[in-house]
Amino acid sequence: MKEVKISSLQLSMMMYPTILATAILTVPSVTAKFAAHDLWMSPILASFMGGVAVFIAVQLHKLYPEQTIIEYSENIIGRIPGKIIGFFVLIFYLEMTGEIARSYSEFIVSSFLFKTPIMVIIALMLLVCAFAVYGGLETMARAAQLFFPAFFVPLIILIILLSPDFKFENVFPVLEEGIVPPAKGAVVLSGWFAEFFLIAFFLPFLSDRKKAMKQGIINVVAVMITLTLVNLTVLFVLGVSTASKTYPLMNAGRYISWANFFENLDAVIMAVWILGAFVKLTVFYFAVVLGTAQWLNLSDYRPIVWPVGILIAEFSFWGIPNMMVFARDEDQSFPFYSILIQVLFPLLLLMIAMIRRRKGENRAVNE
Secondary structure: OOOOOEOHHHHHHHHHHHHHHHHHHHHHHHHHHHHHHHOOHHHHHHHHHHHHHHHHHHHHHHHOOOOOHHHHHHHHHOHHHHHHHHHHHHHHHHHHHHHHHHHHHHHHHHHOOOOOOHHHHHHHHHHHHHHHHHHOHHHHHHHHHHHHHHHHHHHHHHHHHHHHHOOHHHHOOOOOOOOHHHHHHHHHHHHHHHHHHHHHHOHHHEOOHHHHHHHHHHHHHHHHHHHHHHHHHHHHHHHHHHHHOOOHHHHHHOOOEEOOOEEOOHHHHHHHHHHHHHHHHHHHHHHHHHHHHHHOOOOOOHHHHHHHHHHHHHHOOOOOOOHHHHHHHHHHOHHHHHHHHHHHHHHHHHHHHHHHHHHHHHHHHHO
16 A cells, blocks of 8 residues: 555545535534524634644654554554554544435435435445545545546536625624624534544655645635635525525525526536535545554455445444434534544644654653
8 A cells, every 4th residue: 555646636636525525515504503694704713623633644644654543543652552542533434434424315315316215325325435445545536636626616606606696785794792603613613624634544645745734734725715605605695594404505506597597506516515425435435444454454455345335334324313313413512523533632642752752862862
C-alpha cells in the first residue's frame, strides 16, 4: 500500500463531497432549529472545528509520516492502550458508515423509489462502493476527481436558478437573540467538520505531503462557504419554515421554474446526492477496512473488504429503528461523539507524543 500515491488536490476532491454529501440536505434544517434567521452563521462558526481537525491530523502525520492513527496510537501510548483507542476509532467509523448508508437509502426511498425495500438500496450502493475500495486508493481518487464537477457544478446552478425566488428580507432581523442561537447550531454542525480528521488515513499516501496543511485549510474554507450559501439559499426561499422540513434543499428546488422548461429539478438534487454519497461512503469504507487491517496486523486490506461491507449493512439498521431516532441522535449525540473521537482523542495523542518527544530531546542533550 505504501507505494500507492495520490495528490493533495485529489484528497481535497475526495473530502469536499465527503463532508457536504449528507450536510447539504439536512444541515439547513438542523441549524434552523437552533438559529432561525441566523442559520447561515453556524457554518462559519463551526468551520473552526474543521481547521482544528486538519491541524491535528497534519501534526500527527509529521511526527509519524508513514502511519495512520491506528498505528501511531500504539507507538504513542503503548500497544494495549493503543489497540483500545484504535478499536473505538474503528467502531465509530463503522457505525458512521452504516448511518451514512441508511441516510442515503432513506432519502432515495422517501423521495423517489417509494416501494423499493431499503435493504436493496443499501446493498446496491455498498456493492458499488466495495468495488471502488477493492480497486484501491488510486481508483477512488480518480473516481472522486471525475465526479467532482458533476457534484459541484449542479449545486451552483441550482442556487442560481433559485435566485428569482429569493426573499432577502428573510435574513432579518440579524442576531435578534444574540450570538448564542447560531453558536448552538455551530455545535451541531461541528460534528460534520470534525470529519476532516479522516485525512489522517490518507496522508501517508500523498505524493506532495508539504501541501497537506494548505489544501486542508482551503478545503475547510470551501466547505464553509458552500454550506453558508446553501443555508442562505434555503433561508431566502423557505424562510423560518426551514426548520420544519426534513430535506429543505429538496423543498426549495421545487420552486424552480424558468421559461416553463427548467422545472421539477428533483432529479438533479438526487443525482448530486448520489454522487456525493458514493464518494463519502467510499472514503469512510476505505478508512474502516484500512484501519481494521492495520489493527489486525494484516499485510493487505482487500480480503476484508466484503466482510466489512456486510457489517456496514448490519450497522445501517442496528440502533436506528426509524428516521425519527436517527434525526434525534444527529442533533443530540452525534456532534459530541464525533468531536470526541475525531478531535479530542487525536488531540490527546498529539499532546502525549509532543511531550514524549520533548523529553527525548532533553535526555539526548543531557547525555
